[in-house]
Amino acid sequence: MISRRTFVFALALAVSAFTDLAGAQATNPPYLAAFPTVDRVKQAMKVADQRETAIRQIGALWQLEQIIRQLSGPREFRGFLPDEARIIGEYQVASYYIAQAIDKAYPGKYQQGVTVSDNTPYRYARTDDRFGVEGIETFKTFLTPAIQNQFAQTVGGDMARAEARRKSDQEAIASIGTNGQPKSKLAEEQAGMRRCVESGRSETQCMMEGLGKSAMGMVDGAMPGLANLMKGEPIRGLRVSGAYGSKGGFRMSFFPDNVSIGCDEVVSEFHEYTVNTEGAAVTITIPIQPKPVVFSMRSDGRLVGPGIVNMSGQVQVGVQYGTRTYSDGRTEPISRPVYETQTRRCNTTLAATGETGDGTLSGGIASVTALVFGGIDKNEKLSVPIGLRMAGEWGSPSAIDLEFRSEGVTVGCGEVTKLVPYTVQPGANGVAINVQLPAPFTLTMGSNGRLMGNGTVRVDGRKAVGTDGSGAITYVPRSASCQVGALSPASASR
Numbered sequence: 001m002i003s004r005r006t007f008v009f010a011l012a013l014a015v016s017a018f019t020d021l022a023g024a025q026a027t028n029p030p031y032l033a034a035f036p037t038v039d040r041v042k043q044a045m046k047v048a049d050q051r052e053t054a055i056r057q058i059g060a061l062w063q064l065e066q067i068i069r070q071l072s073g074p075r076e077f078r079g080f081l082p083d084e085a086r087i088i089g090e091y092q093v094a095s096y097y098i099a100q101a102i103d104k105a106y107p108g109k110y111q112q113g114v115t116v117s118d119n120t121p122y123r124y125a126r127t128d129d130r131f132g133v134e135g136i137e138t139f140k141t142f143l144t145p146a147i148q149n150q151f152a153q154t155v156g157g158d159m160a161r162a163e164a165r166r167k168s169d170q171e172a173i174a175s176i177g178t179n180g181q182p183k184s185k186l187a188e189e190q191a192g193m194r195r196c197v198e199s200g201r202s203e204t205q206c207m208m209e210g211l212g213k214s215a216m217g218m219v220d221g222a223m224p225g226l227a228n229l230m231k232g233e234p235i236r237g238l239r240v241s242g243a244y245g246s247k248g249g250f251r252m253s254f255f256p257d258n259v260s261i262g263c264d265e266v267v268s269e270f271h272e273y274t275v276n277t278e279g280a281a282v283t284i285t286i287p288i289q290p291k292p293v294v295f296s297m298r299s300d301g302r303l304v305g306p307g308i309v310n311m312s313g314q315v316q317v318g319v320q321y322g323t324r325t326y327s328d329g330r331t332e333p334i335s336r337p338v339y340e341t342q343t344r345r346c347n348t349t350l351a352a353t354g355e356t357g358d359g360t361l362s363g364g365i366a367s368v369t370a371l372v373f374g375g376i377d378k379n380e381k382l383s384v385p386i387g388l389r390m391a392g393e394w395g396s397p398s399a400i401d402l403e404f405r406s407e408g409v410t411v412g413c414g415e416v417t418k419l420v421p422y423t424v425q426p427g428a429n430g431v432a433i434n435v436q437l438p439a440p441f442t443l444t445m446g447s448n449g450r451l452m453g454n455g456t457v458r459v460d461g462r463k464a465v466g467t468d469g470s471g472a473i474t475y476v477p478r479s480a481s482c483q484v485g486a487l488s489p490a491s492a493s494r
Contacts, residue, residue: 009400021059025468026165027083028082028083028085029081029083030073031071031146031150032068032083032084032087032146034142034143034147035064035087035142036064036142036459038061038090038094038249040092040142040275041057041060041061041091041094041142042057042098044060044142045057045059045060045136046436049399050102050105050106051102051106051110051116052311054098054099054101054102054116054117054118055116055119055120055121055122056122056135056136057094057095057098058095058099058120058122058275058364059120059121059122059123059136060097060122060136060138060141060142061091061092061094061095061098062091062092062095062120062122062123063124063131063132063136063138064138064142065088065091065092065121066126066131067132067138067143067151068084068087068088068173069088070126070151070154070155071147071150071151071154072084072461073154076266080332081332082331082332082333085200085333085334086310086332086333088220089334089335093319093335093457096316096337098117099115099116099117099382100117100241101263102116103115103116103117103249104264104265105217106342107247107248108245108246108248108249109245109246109247109351112242112345113245113259114243114245114251115245115249115251121135122135122136122162126153126155128244128311132148138472139151148341154220157402164477176376193206193207195412195415195417195465195467196209196410196471197473198417198461198463198464198475199410199412199417199418199419199461200418200419200461200462201410201419201471211491214388215422221456225231234392234490235256235257235391235392236391236392236393236449236489237275237390237391237392237445237449238275238276238277238387238388238389238390238424238431238445239253239254239275239389239390239391239406240254240259240273240275240284240297240387240388240389241255241384241385241386241387241388241389241406242254242301242316242352242358242384242385242387243305243352244302244349244350244351244352245350245351246291246346246347246348246349246351248264248308248345248346249264249311249344249346249347250262250263250264250309250311250346250347250348250413251263251268251304252286252303252352252446254268254270254273254404255406256389256391256405257272257273258270258271258273259271259272259273259286261288261348262313263311263313263344263345263348264344265315265316265342265344266312266313266314266315266342266344267310267313267314267315267316267339269313269314270338271286271287271288272286272287272381272389273285273286275388277426279426279428280426280427280428281296281428282296282297282424282426283295283296283297284296284297284303288311289311289312289482290310290312290343291309291310293305293348294306295348295350297387297388297463301351301352301386301387301452302349302350302351302352303348303349303352304348304349304350305348305349305350306348307348307349308345308346308347309343309345309346309348310343310344310345311343311345312342312343313341313342314339314340314341314342315339315341315344316337316338316339317338317339317340317341318337318338319336319337319338320336320337320338321333321334321335322334322335322336328337352386352387363454371415371438374493380409380463382419383407383422384406384409384425386419387424388424388425388426389404389406389424390404390409390422390424391404391405392404392407392489392490393489393490393491394451394487394488394489394490395412395487395488396485396487396488398483398485399482399483399484399485399487400412400457400459400482400483400484400487401487401490402435402443402451402487404422407419408420408421408422409421409422411435411437411457413457413459413480413481413482414456414461414480414482415463415478415480416459416460416461416479416480417459417461418459418460418461419439420435420436421436422434422435422436423436428442429444430445430446431444431445432444433445433451437458437459439457439458439483441453441455441457443484443487444479449488450486450487450488450489451486451487452485453485453487454484454485455483455484456481456484457480457481457482457484458479458480458481459479459480459481459482460477460479461473461477461478461479461480462476462478463475463476463477463478
């Protein structure tokens with residue numbers, strides 16, 4: 001005879017199975033019924049340490065979102081179905097609140113991040129073999145083998161298409177500028193792309209920069225004068241690189257164009273900044289509200305501000321939910337954060353915590369491409385040092401030309417170019433820039449903006465001559481020697 005307890009348990013299982021089946025039938029696409037609720041994700045990712053729990057929860061929610069995006073195919077870019085948008089939104093909102101809570105409970109630097117939530121060890125590219133498998137085991141913990149196989153198949157298709165595009169792009173780059181001197185504006189831009197990859201820079205970034213210039217030309221053709229207004233003045237001279245944070249929750253990330261600043265719950269915003277030197281002393285001025293703040297750079301790499309400062313900005317105070325209705329009658333749930341302007345107090349003695357990117361549009365696009373499809377560049381990339389850097393172009397018709405970026409400087413001598421590291425050192429005699437060719441040389445920045453040097457330098461570079469069987473660009477070595485003299489700032493815009 002079946003006991004009452006056994007009957008109730010069996011009934012509960014039946015109800016659970018019916019509910020799961022009903023959920024599967026109710027979702028569009030049906031496989032979304034297999035995706036876990038936020039509460040289940042949070043519970044499954046718990047470990048003894050609260051900070052590690054939060055990092056795992058954020059990582060799992062992010063991976064689940066990426067799986068839905070991948071399986072949605074073209075809808076990732078054209079617009080999700082209502083159930084896809086709803087679940088992605090739930091994961092994003094939950095991830096935001098988890099990050100806010102853990103950063104408030106444990107303010108300040110943790111491991112490699114300015115805050116706890118800055119640590120994202122599980123944000124693997126979708127093409128990475130570790131995605132969904134290593135560490136938090138997202139597929140095994142939450143999803144079915146069928147969904148894992150479907151994900152692998154769609155990623156494989158994307159990788160094949162990305163590889164075909166890579167071969168096509170590299171063949172195009174290798175063929176640029178081989179038919180005599182460039183004459184048209186487009187040909188000049190294409191020759192610039194070829195020169196860029198020959199220097200050793202990222203092939204993806206070189207292509208994106210070339211496309212960006214062409215797009216700006218089309219804008220100017222349609223609306224004369226608008227492109228000039230959008231370009232702005234070129235960024236040139238001393239800049240700063242690196243991410244900095246304090247135990248009080250103040251955080252900054254420097255780029256060539258600007259700096260991102262946040263304080264406790266205040267959302268990070270971008271501001272311009274200026275760098276000044278007086279002897280070996282370096283000061284950085286940032287016009288935040290309600291009062292600009294000035295930092296001094298110490299010899300140990302820390303930035304020291306005026307102590308405790310007030311910072312005003314946007315603080316999220318909630319989430320507003322609603323419904324979007326399309327012209328064909330379709331609806332989908334949407335959510336958006338609700339902000340208020342508030343002021344927080346933060347400590348402005350900052351320790352450097354890591355490098356940042358170059359902050360350019362092309363750099364950002366290249367990073368997104370690598371995140372989704374995996375890196376396609378074969379070039380060895382230079383890391384971005386923390387601290388003082390340079391931006392801009394300098395040159396002379398009778399000497400070398402230099403193009404400074406956060407990661408390195410491209411040294412040009414005639415047709416030969418080479419991307420190499422450099423250091424910036426302020427001192428009693430001015431700012432010294434040490435260019436690290438095999439035979440290094442030093443330039444001094446004058447008050448008139450010119451760079452002064454002397455002697456002769458040899459640049460050992462390469463020339464693009466074609467592509468191999470896989471479509472990768474092939475090179476042959478070439479060298480040239482040039483004088484180092486007085487170099488004037490170039491007038492080209494960024």
